[in-house]
Amino acid sequence: MATIHRVSDSPYWHCFFYLPDGRRTHRSTGTRDKRKALPVCLKMAEASELAREARLTETRARETVADIYAIANREAMPSATVRAYLAGWLDRKRLEVTEGSAGEYERVAGELMDSLGEKADKPIDAVTVRDAATYRDKLAKRVTGATVNKALKIVRGAWSRALRDGLLHENVFARLDLVKASRTDRRAFTLDEVKRILAACGPEWRGLVLFGFYTGQRLGDIARLTWQNVDLSTQEIRLITRKTGRTMILPMPSPLMRYAITLPASDNPAAPLFPTAAGAAISTLSRQFAELLASIGLTCGQKVRPGTGTVSHDRRGKGRDSRRTTGGLSFHCLRHTTTSALKNAGVNNAVTMELIGHESEAVSRTYTHIEARALKNAVNRLPNLVPETALKRKA
Structure with a gap:
């Protein structure tokens, strides 16, 4: 039978009861109030008896803890499923971070819930270190x-917030070691490689690559360009980057202008320049570009299926979910290519940073004021990859 008693080294009533293996023990009830201590003690004893009878399921254990919390605090114990908590956490993050970062957080949260399976609909404190490691x-x-x-750092942040919200007693993701990150340095494409890529492109991908080369912007920002972002009269592109939220006003060099005027214009300013790309996920576009590179031999460890133009994922028997090896080349390398081409053309570092949108050397940029004429002169030093004879408007 469970009983409550005072012990010499504690201000709280203690519950004396039998453990499932028959040993007598005692635990603090966490309260000085005898009237509250007794029902807490009885719940402890009840849980121990269920365990002795092999009937203490995870659900029953959580219910017992919740009952004890409610008795001690006169309110329900804070609780939320993983799915419900992450939904609320993502809502807060959308107010705090850029659109690009919010999208990445959503992707990570979705992958975590996929990994957890049914446990995604259980209380967040049900997630164990083993689940995190899996x-x-x-x-x-x-x-x-x-x-x-x-x-892992993103998920650690979510669990730290849950810990501060009182939903957890520890951050299980903080207990995990990070994995070894083998460094694969990105490099710039050579101009010959860019020409090979353009020659292999279909119409829309040709435009994405040209805009990538002549603006140095990220794939996601280029794919989402609409006609209201492009002002052919002033020869400028205006956009807000998804990753950093920075407003960019980019002069269009002559080759890019010649290409842009061949695109089928729309009366709707919100119409995308690249309709197919605008509706695709960035991961899909990245995969398509990797397949494009593989088709001309610019990636390592991948093989293109004959007659399909798609990359084989099972060349070494590892299946579709195996890690792809790209040899360090991706669409992002066009940013390196543009940066290198500008500097090789003698454009100074401050102008290059302004055009590409790099956020480093922020103090230097604060004291540097770059005229529009200098920016236009800079981009027009880029090599011409769009011969005038190759871009005649179709009748």
């Missing part, structure tokens, strides 16, 4: 170490 290890089989570690 998520990390599954992810490490598909993506690079750097991507795994970035995802």
Whole structure:
């Protein structure tokens, strides 16, 4: 039978009861009030008896803890499922971070819930270190170490917030070690490689690559360009970057202007320049570009299926979910290519930073005021990849 007693070294009533193995023990009820201590004690004893009878399920254990909390605090114990908590956490993040970062957080949260399976609909404190490690290890089989570690840091942030909200007693993701991130340095494409890529492109991808080369902007920002972003009269592109939220006003060099005027214009200013790309996920576009590179031999460890133009994922028997090896080349390398081409053409560092939108050397940029004429002169030093004879408007 469970009883409550005072002990010499505690201000709280203690519950004396039998453990499932028959040993007598005592635990603090956490209250000085005898009237509250007794029902708490009885709940402890009840849980122990259920365990002795092998009937203490995870659900019953959580119900018992919730009952004890309610008795001690006169309010329900804070609780939320993983799915419900992450939904609220994402809502807060959308107010705090850029659109690009919010999209990445959504992707990471979705992958975590996929890994958890049915446990995604259980209380967030039901997630164990083993669950966290399983998520990390599954992810490490598909993506690079750097991507795994970035995802872990995002999830750690969510669990830290839940810990501060009183929903957890520990951050299980903080107990995990990061994975070894083998460094694959990105490099710039050579101009010959850019010409090979353009020659292999279909009409829309040709435009994406040309805009990538002549603006140095990220794939997601280029794919989402609409006609209201492009002012042919002033020869400028205006956009807000998804990753940093920075407003960019970019002069269009002559080759890009000649290409832009061949695109079928729309009466709707919100119409996308690249309709197919605008409706695709960035991951899909990145995969398509990797397949494009593979088709002309610019990626390592991948093989294009004959007659399909798509990359074979099972060349070494690892299946579709295995990590792809790209040899360090991706659409992002066009940013490196543009930066290198500008500097090789003698454009100074401050102008290059302004055109590409790099956020480093922020103090230097604060004291540097770059005229529009200098920006236009800079982009017109880029080499011409769009011969006038090759871009005659179709009748």
